Amino acid sequence: MAGHRWRLQDLRVIILGVVFVVAWGGIGYRLFQVQGADAAELAERGFNQRVRHEEILPKRGTIYDRDGVELAITVYGSSLVADPAVVGDPAQAAAVLAPILGENLADLTIKLGREGRYALLSRGLEHAEAEVLGTAIAEADLQGFLLVEEAVRVYPSGSLAAPVVGLTRLDDGAGIEGIESIMDDALSGRAGKRIVERDGAGRAIPQGEYLIEPAVPGSDVYLTIDREIQHTAERALSSVMDQTGAVGGSVVVIVPETGRILAMVSLPAFDPNERSSLDADSIRNRAVADVYEPGSTLKVVAVAGALELGIVGPETVIETPPEITIADEIFADVAEHPRAMTVADIVAKSSNVGTIEIQDRLGNERHYAYLDAFGLGRPSSIDFNPESAGRLDHFTDWCYSTCGASAAIGYGIGATPLQMAGLYATIANDGEWVEPHVVAEIVGPDGSRISSEPRTRRVISAETAVMLRRMLQQVVEGGTGFRAEIDSFTVGGKTGTSDKFDVDLGEYSTTETIAWFVGIAPIDDPAIVTVVVLDTPTGFLDDGTELKFGGASAAPVFAEIAESALHQLGVAPDKG
Amino acid sequence: MTAGALTRLGRVPASRLKIRPVMRPLAFFTIAVVLVFFTMIYSRISLDRTAFEMHGIEQGLAQQERLHWDLRLELARLQDPRRITEAAADLGLVYPDERITIEAPGVITETDDGYPRWTASRSLLTELP
Numbered sequence: 001m002a003g004h005r006w007r008l009q010d011l012r013v014i015i016l017g018v019v020f021v022v023a024w025g026g027i028g029y030r031l032f033q034v035q036g037a038d039a040a041e042l043a044e045r046g047f048n049q050r051v052r053h054e055e056i057l058p059k060r061g062t063i064y065d066r067d068g069v070e071l072a073i074t075v076y077g078s079s080l081v082a083d084p085a086v087v088g089d090p091a092q093a094a095a096v097l098a099p100i101l102g103e104n105l106a107d108l109t110i111k112l113g114r115e116g117r118y119a120l121l122s123r124g125l126e127h128a129e130a131e132v133l134g135t136a137i138a139e140a141d142l143q144g145f146l147l148v149e150e151a152v153r154v155y156p157s158g159s160l161a162a163p164v165v166g167l168t169r170l171d172d173g174a175g176i177e178g179i180e181s182i183m184d185d186a187l188s189g190r191a192g193k194r195i196v197e198r199d200g201a202g203r204a205i206p207q208g209e210y211l212i213e214p215a216v217p218g219s220d221v222y223l224t225i226d227r228e229i230q231h232t233a234e235r236a237l238s239s240v241m242d243q244t245g246a247v248g249g250s251v252v253v254i255v256p257e258t259g260r261i262l263a264m265v266s267l268p269a270f271d272p273n274e275r276s277s278l279d280a281d282s283i284r285n286r287a288v289a290d291v292y293e294p295g296s297t298l299k300v301v302a303v304a305g306a307l308e309l310g311i312v313g314p315e316t317v318i319e320t321p322p323e324i325t326i327a328d329e330i331f332a333d334v335a336e337h338p339r340a341m342t343v344a345d346i347v348a349k350s351s352n353v354g355t356i357e358i359q360d361r362l363g364n365e366r367h368y369a370y371l372d373a374f375g376l377g378r379p380s381s382i383d384f385n386p387e388s389a390g391r392l393d394h395f396t397d398w399c400y401s402t403c404g405a406s407a408a409i410g411y412g413i414g415a416t417p418l419q420m421a422g423l424y425a426t427i428a429n430d431g432e433w434v435e436p437h438v439v440a441e442i443v444g445p446d447g448s449r450i451s452s453e454p455r456t457r458r459v460i461s462a463e464t465a466v467m468l469r470r471m472l473q474q475v476v477e478g479g480t481g482f483r484a485e486i487d488s489f490t491v492g493g494k495t496g497t498s499d500k501f502d503v504d505l506g507e508y509s510t511t512e513t514i515a516w517f518v519g520i521a522p523i524d525d526p527a528i529v530t531v532v533v534l535d536t537p538t539g540f541l542d543d544g545t546e547l548k549f550g551g552a553s554a555a556p557v558f559a560e561i562a563e564s565a566l567h568q569l570g571v572a573p574d575k576g
Numbered sequence: 577m578t579a580g581a582l583t584r585l586g587r588v589p590a591s592r593l594k595i596r597p598v599m600r601p602l603a604f605f606t607i608a609v610v611l612v613f614f615t616m617i618y619s620r621i622s623l624d625r626t627a628f629e630m631h632g633i634e635q636g637l638a639q640q641e642r643l644h645w646d647l648r649l650e651l652a653r654l655q656d657p658r659r660i661t662e663a664a665a666d667l668g669l670v671y672p673d674e675r676i677t678i679e680a681p682g683v684i685t686e687t688d689d690g691y692p693r694w695t696a697s698r699s700l701l702t703e704l705p
Binding site: 069070071073074075076126127154156157158160204227228230231235487488563567 | 631641642645646648649652653655656657658661675
């Protein structure tokens with residue numbers, strides 16, 4: 001273009017054109033880069049930012065009593081967490097929250113003032129408590145606090161049957177004691193999986209949720225515990241422990257025909273809702289973990305064996321001097337009695353001398369066989385862990401001189417209250433031992449039901465069992481167990497008092513005892529067997545009788561519990 | 577565009593405004609595409625709206641389930657024998673020293689486990705929805 005004169009506006013157009021070309025070229029290049037070259041990588045990065053693989057926590061199964069009332073239940077609660085870096089004034093926040101949380105003001109202030117981005121202030125808050133906290137936080141305009149929803153395990157009846165029901169861990173909800181632990185696999189269920197797309201604020205995008213595997217809720221466990229009989233038993237045992245100063249106590253109420261445990265008490269107990277009340281002494285279920293020498297309550301075994309084998313009969317007369325000496329050891333009776341008594345009277349009067357004579361006729365080997373058959377020396381049930389097996393040495397390990405005699409009167413052998421309940425339930429059930437159990441049924445989330453199938457075994461004949469029950473009835477109506485009598489029901493049972501062995505001194509205490517009473521009611525058609533054990537009761541009754549004896553302290557507790565339980569069960573009175 | 581050209585456009589004869597026959601299918605196609613496009617957008621909006629509604633319903637269900645379990649907990653607490661005992665004591669009730677038993681034929685029935693028990697009042701107390 002010869003002769004063309006470049007004007008200033010021409011230059012401006014050219015520059016503007018270049019700028020536009022460069023700008024649009026850059027945009028085009030970036031477009032190509034984002035939508036073309038790096039498209040796959042960027043899409044994947046964006047996907048990963050939005051998408052979370054989450055576990056769906058299963059809902060823990062509920063534990064019910066025999067009437068279907070919840071003893072342990074999971075509800076949706078909250079945890080209160082704080083971000084100390086965002087909390088403006090820790091002191092002000094603590095002043096608002098400490099009274100509601102029940103925490104020490106100074107401790108809470110320190111917690112909120114610490115370095116870090118996370119502080120757990122409280123967990124296991126129920127809905128009502130969380131609402132109060134939320135309102136307080138909002139009204140005070142506190143920043144940096146969040147209520148996180150979580151599952152909370154609650155025990156509506158508090159300490160009722162707590163040693164049986166057990167408790168769970170706070171962090172992962174796993175069962176650590178009692179039925180919560182034994183049935184943890186069934187109660188836990190199975191976690192599910194899902195993929196969730198969340199926006200920048202963490203909210204789920206509705207169309208972006210994909211369920212891979214649904215969570216399977218835990219199964220529900222129905223216990224045999226009757227909460228009203230349980231409450232009566234706890235109240236009665238607690239009252240006598242206050243009266244006697246006993247350091248511990250147990251009660252077991254069992255249905256002999258089925259082995260179902262209607263009540264199992266262990267005191268002192270704990271409230272699983274109050275973690276501060278937990279200690280090793282209160283968590284222990286004494287009814288299955290503590291082993292005691294049964295004392296006179298074990299005399300029935302030697303008598304049962306001798307009756308079953310025809311060695312003696314109820315009216316067989318046995319020489320019963322006030323005391324006998326075996327290998328320099330003296331075995332004596334506490335109360336005065338005739339120098340010869342029938343077997344029935346020996347049981348009624350709880351004569352040590354008479355029982356030793358019967359055991360001598362039975363022999364150690366056969367005596368051991370019946371002790372084993374009645375369930376001593378091994379755990380009684382699969383529903384308790386840990387459950388002590390007690391102590392029963394093989395008869396070949398018994399000393400030649402006095403061990404047989406000691407075993408006859410309940411020394412040298414260790415038994416748990418549950419084992420003794422099973423023993424007397426065998427007598428009540430016409431000679432058939434039925435496995436004691438506390439789990440009645442497991443109901444799966446799909447409605448499937450698994451019922452307990454207790455083991456059974458024949459120990460003695462029905463005739464022998466009836467004879468024994470008649471003798472036990474005499475214990476109450478004319479013997480050492482008269483304080484166990486109930487107005488409207490016939491009762492049979494056995495008192496027992498064993499000297500407590502002092503482990504530190506290595507000898508038996510002369511003052512401390514274990515007081516027992518085991519009773520059957522009604523005696524003709526037994527509905528329940530009840531065991532009451534008191535550890536170191538002291539004091540005196542109004543008539544001067546020492547409360548350290550089973551007949552004085554444990555027998556009245558049996559009467560109160562048994563009468564109430566029989567009325568609760570609708571058993572028709574058979575007396576009066 | 578110059579003023580002359582604009583004037584010329586304003587004075588285009590009406591006959592030249594008719595769509596030429598060859599343009600008609602193209603016009604219809606274009607309109608159809610636009611309609612389909614907007615229909616798809618509307619469908620997507622409806623779908624998303626429904627998804628949000630469903631999400632809201634699911635949240636509502638979850639809330640009702642939470643309420644259900646809270647109510648069951650409340651019911652279990654109300655049936656706690658210790659609470660009832662304390663309430664009874666506050667009202668001046670005491671455990672009786674003497675029990676009088678009246679046997680009424682036909683009241684006792686057997687439960688599934690074969691055990692006879694009073695049915696009427698207990699079933700009322702333990703009736704669950």
